[in-house]
Amino acid sequence: MALGVGIVGLPNVGKSTLFNAITKAGALAANYPFATIDKNVGVVTLPDERLEALAKLFVKGERKPPIVPTYVEFVDIAGLVKGAHKGEGLGNQFLANIREVAAIAHVVRCFEDPNVVHVSGKVDPLDDLETINTELALADLQTLEKRLDKLRKTARVDKDDKVLLEVLEPLLAHLSQGNPARTYAPADPELFARAAREMGLMTAKPVIYVANVAEEDLPDAANNPDVAKLRERAAAEGAEVVVVSAKIEAELAELEDVEAQEYLLSLGLKESGLNRLVRVAYRVLGLITFLTAGEKEVRAWTIRQGTKAPQAAGEIHSDLERGFIRAEVIEWDKLVAAGGWAQAKEKGWVRTEGKEYEVKDGDVMYILFNV
DSSP states (O other), X not given: OOOEEEEEOSTTSSHHHHHHHHHOOOOOOOSSTTOOOSOEEEEEEOOOHHHHXXXXXXXXXXXXXXXXXXXXXXXXXXXXXXXXXXXXXXXHHHHHHHHHSSEEEEEEEOOXXXXXXXXXXXXXXXXXXXHHHHHHHHHHXXXXXXHHHHHHHHTTTOHXXXXXXXXXXXXXXXXXXXXXXXXXXXXXXXXXXXXXXXXXXXXXXXXXXXXXXXXXXXXXXXXXXXXXXXXXXXXXHTOEEEEEOHHHHHHHHTSOHXXXXXXXXXXXXSSOHHHHHHHXXXXXXXXXXXXXXXXXXXXXXXXXXXXXXXXXXXXXXXXXXXXXXXXXXXXXXXXXXXXXXXXXXXXXXXXXXXXXXXXXXXXXXXXXXXX
């Protein structure tokens, strides 16, 4: 399952600093354009307090079962400048990397610092946002125009292509006006979504705007006018904004867990901005988590919303999907309240679900199968 979230932005907005913090991967972060030349990939665990609560139910002697959280993959992508759709700067590489991810985390600089060079010579978050959005839209226009040229020929003899042409032609005007494909309202949403994926339309991908602010603007940058403008713009697109201070997150990444928590409290924060970003990214990707729990392991599994029980079982092992009979299911908090599987069954809280059951976030499942 493609879980990649591409971290994008103009050079020197804090992309690589943020990536270093979120993965502790040590990607090069430097005060000059194009410090990031090759994409860096990091797997980031999703914070989930449910796993610890479940693990406590299965402590045997002094041994607690190992906990395996689920994750989101973040990709730090080379900085972009105007003209990227023509291949300028690292444009071709940037666009190719964006096409490979499932969602975009667009880092926008919302702080002033004379010691950090801005590629445009000034800090203007909305202008930065427009630069990248315009380049992505122009690249999508090129892709769409090529597709439409073919469709106009084949639609004369192919009914399916004629229907697709009717869905995609209005998108040309939509993109030409600088609007992202994700705000387009097609006549056939399912057909459009499939075509957008096939064409690799970048502006159709869900986006999270990451407002990189100074320390004094934490926790939510309520008094930062640049963030206010960014939130207004995001709301118009149906996008989300996450406020972080990449500098603070980088410092937190160097601390042990206890020290990091103390530092957060000293800043008046309950959790790091990066934790919020990971949670939002997971939600934007349309993902949910189901759980398996026992003495051997407590584990989170990632599935898409609407996944049915056999396919969810297949995430654990293909044999479980192939030989699926039924699933025993209970909400995680009910299992914790009961004190374990046996007690939950005694209370009648464990349900038996069949092949048509759509798994819910937080379900704890035990799969019965026969191969």
